[in-house]
Amino acid sequence: MRELNLDQLRTLVTIVEHGSFIAAARILHLAPPTVSLHINELEERLGIPLLLRKRKKVEPTGAGAALIDRAQWLLNQSNALREHMQLHAAGKTGRVRVSAATPVIAYLLPKALERLAQKHPGIEVELAVLNSREAMDRVAKGLLDIAAVALPQSPMPEVQVLPWRKDPVVALIPAHWEHPKQASAAWLATKPLILNDDTTQLARITTEWFAAANLRPPAKIRVNYNDSAKSLVGAGYGATLLSYETLHPQIDQRIKVLPLNPPLWRPMGIASRSGPLEIAVRHVLEELKRI
Incomplete structure (x- = not known):
């Protein structure tokens, strides 16, 4: 029938x-x-x-x-x-799938989500923790609507990546260490280093920063989570390099933050599908761009 x-x-x-x-x-x-x-x-x-x-x-x-x-x-x-x-x-309701690294979700997104809830209470944001490469792939396949990604990213069909923000990378060292006002590559290379997992963009730009000074210091340990790195620094295990937005809320008093010399920046972008976007997705993008 x-x-x-x-x-x-x-x-x-x-x-x-x-x-x-x-x-x-x-x-x-x-x-x-x-x-x-x-x-x-x-x-x-x-x-x-x-x-x-x-x-x-x-x-x-x-x-x-x-x-x-x-x-x-x-x-x-x-x-x-x-x-x-x-x-x-009409953009009055909808479910928008967003991915970002843990520090971005923990320290940057809450204010944007709070503003979104006030302006558009019918829009639900579904968050996922993904690395930039996996997030780009899911955006291309239509499995994600928005992804906060490290730059640069290789071009992908049907995905647009817009510059979003640029945060300084800083050195975190145990507060009891004697230290200069700024951390140079040469000075850090003499210290035990807690570095980001070598599959990440932060690890790549950190390696390039040391390489510019003709240095390739080994990592004492590599970790996947920034909070783990900060805990190890606070315990006196070594120094690490992290982007500044990961330092909020107030950092552990056992940790000293030093600017890098020369400066190092961690650029980020927002990836979404190319072409027309649903109104709910556009509302979320508007709030993210205000961060």
């Missing part, structure tokens, strides 16, 4: 509610022959009479009455779905 047609069900319900084919045609803005065609096709599809055509009023058969009860539920669900999609189209 072919699937039931909602327009035909709506015609059936309207005929019974208003008692005639003519009234239904007027209410549904259909030509009377179209109303008759809807009922004929529906009865043929189901193989059973649905209406009793009396002289003054049309009434449902037993099967017709049973169908109308179920049809009304389907039509209500259809109307609710249409209204929900209209809210999506």
